[in-house]
Amino acid sequence: MKSRKREIAVVGIACRFPGANDYSCFWDNLEKGVNSIREITPDRWDPDIYYSPDADSPGKSVSKWCGQVENIYDFDSSFFNISPREALAMDPQQRILLEETWHCIEDSGIPLSVLQEKITAVYVGAMTTDYRQEFTSVNLNTDSYDCLGNFESILANRISYTFDLKGTSQTLNAACASSLVAVQEARRALIEGECDYALVAGVNLNLHPWKYVSFSKSRMLSPDGQCKTFDIAADGYVPGDGIGVVLLQRVDESTMDKNHIYGVIKGAAVNHVGKSLSMTAPRMEAQRNVILSALEDAEVQAETISYIEAHGTGTSLGDPIEIQALTQAFQKHTENKRFCHIGSVKTNIGHLEGAAGLAGVIKVLLMLQHRKIPATLNIKTINPILQLEQTPFCIADQPLAWQDNGTNPLRAGVSSFGFGGVNAHIVIEEYVNRDPETDDFQSASVALEFFALSAKSSSSLSDALHSWTSGLLHNKWGSYTLTDISKTLLTGRSSFPYRYGCLVESKEALLRQLASRSELLTKVPYSSWVLHIGQRSCSGFGEFSDFYAECYLFRKQIDQLIKILKKLRYQRNVCNDFYESVWPEKYVDLYNFIAHFAYVSVYLELGWSLHQVTCDISGIWVAIAVSAMAQIEEILAVKSGRMSLAMLQLKRPRIPFKDPVSGNELLPIVIDAEYLRELITSILEQIPIEKADHTRQCYVAISNNFVDYLEKTKLLYHSQFTLKKYIDEWQEQIIRITGYDIYKHINQEETTVNITQSTNREQLLLGLAIVCSWRKLNRKWNLQDQTELLDSGFQELTDLIIDDFIPAEVILELLTDQKAPWEKVADILVDAQSKLSYEHHPYVLLKKHNEQLREITNVSEWLTAASDMEPSTVDENSICLYIKDDLADATDTNKTFKENLLRLWLQGADIDWSLLYEKPVHKVQLPGYFFDRSTCRISQNQKGDKHLFSCQSDSKQDKNLLVQDLELQHLLKLLEQGNLGVDELKQIMGAE
16 A cells, blocks of 8 residues: 555645636635636736737737636735835736745645744745736836736745745646646655645746747637537637645645645656657647656556546547547556546646646546536537547546445546646546544534634735625535534734634624624734732632543643652652642642633733733732742742742742732843942943053953954955944944044954054943944844953943944943943833843853842741732833633633633634644635735837736725726826827827
């Protein structure tokens, strides 16, 4: 049996095809036999100018039809943090790829953060770049974004850059076989372990008449605009727009992660025809061989294939060759006749060229999901050259049920052949779960479930809510449990500023909530988060045992604390009695601390970032533990009587703590006047400021390679613009505050550095400016600083500056002013102290200065004083979560916990919902993001002159009017400038 490591699962799908904005609509069209070919609209190119039924007419196309995707110039640039100026220069193929890639990621239910943490490759199949032709065909000012917007390589690279994906990023152009070749490349990379996930896309947009004209001369296009695959009247194809994206993962891993699997890619092969009758002529032997190779790679027999999605362009030469190639390949395995149905999606949507292969793949995946074969259109009389009676194939010209034979799963082959000679074929199989005992997909739940949606704009969120209301009303997700819907939304969707959420016990309740929704959707503001801890005493484990059973994180926290008790060598009964329904009296205080600290810790583990902890006396020990002013082991020892309170020494908190006694905020790090004075003094003591003959001592105090620093600066100052910017900023401050000009050393022409005429104080300023500039440059470009700074004080000073904690001008004043206002400077820095961390730099001196909590020296006296104080008040600009009765007997702890989480999330807190669940959640297919698009394109008027315009509008109904208004404004401006005559304006506007 084929190793599952060589089987590749399709775990996400997204598409926009002619007449279909998503794969659900696409399937509806296939099932109903909808033909989505239309006459091409003038916003692409003008048929009155470029169309002629005479194929020999110079500069004319014999076809004026296309399978068009609507509104392809509309794009939600703000969602991707792309400026309108850059968006205008971007090929619409790049834009639509970004949007549908996002939809594909959402469809998979796999968080983007997971794709970023793992190695995710991107492969894009594409053939044409019509937008670039528009840019280069007129005299427009070339923008810095133009190349990035129009080179083929950027189609894939843009996806990797935008979504921060680290794997291979490659655009493949194999003409009509491009996207199927991309699938094969992605599959190979997954099998060989080069990546963990692979996004594969195919894109094709018809924006320019050039291709139409050229292919008309080659007799490739159908004069009546229809793909008549396998019909006697087959006379060419009709081009189509389309974008398809799939997310691939190894089957064994996707099964373990409980991802939804649309189908399994069993095998694939790619080859080239070599030397054929002409560059564009297909070759039967090459097609046969690629099919045989794919079957061999899949390790399946041809008789187990019950459907073929043919390349099927509907040409008089191509169709017979393809049928003959398939027949010869299948007859290597079986002599059976007419057991395999064959069809082509090109009869529905046209030939999507670079995206054609993926269109076929997505069609087959949907067929597997619905177990139906849709009809191939435009067949009146089957081409007798095909001789289908003597082949394994019969044309699916009517809708059919797709049933397996009871032995093998459903299997299909998909072909895609490029007009440059590249052939590709893949074998797809339905997914059969071989480990059903691990699959609790239908697990039912009557508990309250979260329903959470978010967006980057109010209109996008409103559209999403309307879609959900309509879908629930029509029972669109009837086969899904509310639990699976909730978990998929929580774990598989990103959180954006505009949010809506509720807790419901059924889909009917959810529908009622959505239908009665009347509140205005607003953006969540930035909030300062405060946790206020009280504690209503529990009498036993029985009061919250249900929550312990239901909440995995609470259970984990409790069990970890009990393990700590065991490590402290408490008697076994002390540990075991915690789980008793009623606690022994002597352990009630200890057990209450354990329960409440575990409960509060759950919120923090879920990612809630606190700005302050407050408390009343009943919750003071939990507050001490949460803010990390004492170790858990110490508190447990005090609570159990194994350590006296007098032995406990509190440390500075990790989370700011509001002292209930003084009312002051105790900060993790304190930079006071004493620290600043010690820091600056330690630096100045290393350097004899007034003596110019100790230059080398000044150098060494800063760095043993300072001369190298200065030489590098001299060499690069005029060519490295970022370094120059940083140096210039220092020069401006130094000359303003001290009058000292550091440029005179940087701009010296001598190769030998000579600054011995400067005082050591000036040398220190020069060294500070240069070292800080280089370290800031290294941080920006993530370069390792190889130069050693010997003096720890100088090192820490530069750390504070490049961390943007202390402004350069403040340091300059402290270094040069003998009467520096130390206390005043320290007061100015108070607000910034809560932002300082030890993440980037060690801050050795600062850590030493903050070893002790000087504000509280006697814990016992402090606790006694706190018991007489009123509960701390919370700043009115902060949002506070009050914890007090949550674990009490009369409280539904699980409901309270979920209500608290939902409130925090709705008010802007970042919650890592995936941590709520002990095991991977089942993903189900739910509506994707509703982009808030606006039109952004190059427009061409009737005269052939081109101008740029973009419009941004929240109202989709007003877009066309806005576009017309912008065009009119541009024309009036040309008229005013004298660059356009009145008669020309009348002609453009269609006036008589």
